[in-house]
Amino acid sequence: MKNEENKTNKYVPKINYDETPNCEHDIESDIVVGNSPCPCCEFITIPNNGDALAYICPVCFWEIDLFIQSNVEASDQNHGLTLTEARKNYQSFGAVLPMLKKSCRQPKEYEYPTK
Numbered sequence: 053m054k055n056e057e058n059k060t061n062k063y064v065p066k067i068n069y070d071e072t073p074n075c076e077h078d079i080e081s082d083i084v085v086g087n088s089p090c091p092c093c094e095f096i097t098i099p100n101n102g103d104a105l106a107y108i109c110p111v112c113f114w115e116i117d118l119f120i121q122s123n124v125e126a127s128d129q130n131h132g133l134t135l136t137e138a139r140k141n142y143q144s145f146g147a148v149l150p151m152l153k154k155s156c157r158q159p160k161e162y163e164y165p166t167k
């Protein structure tokens with residue numbers, strides 16, 4: 053099936069991957085298989101039963117912050133975003149912040165949450 057149309061989704065900024073040589077190395081060559089859901093996007097991307105301080109979810113780019121006590125507490129690791137804000141952002145444009153969208157990757161099949 054040809055899906056050229058989907059590549060130009062108007063909600064997603066156009067990304068030139070040639071201009072981001074660093075992120076490819078960081079993400080593709082360093083895949084960690086998670087066993088816990090990301091608190092932001094809920095895909096199973098977080099290793100170590102969620103006890104992964106400073107681990108950045110590759111799907112939404114939320115950085116695990118074990119110090120925040122609630123969803124409305126600003127996270128220093130995440131540019132002062134709260135988890136509630138980050139979730140809203142992920143749902144509207146696919147990353148916790150627009151500038152991080154280019155570093156995010158699609159969730160893998162095995163990372164989909166099972167309910």
Ligand SMILES: [Zn+2]
Nearest residue numbers: 090093109112
């Ligand atoms: Zn995530």
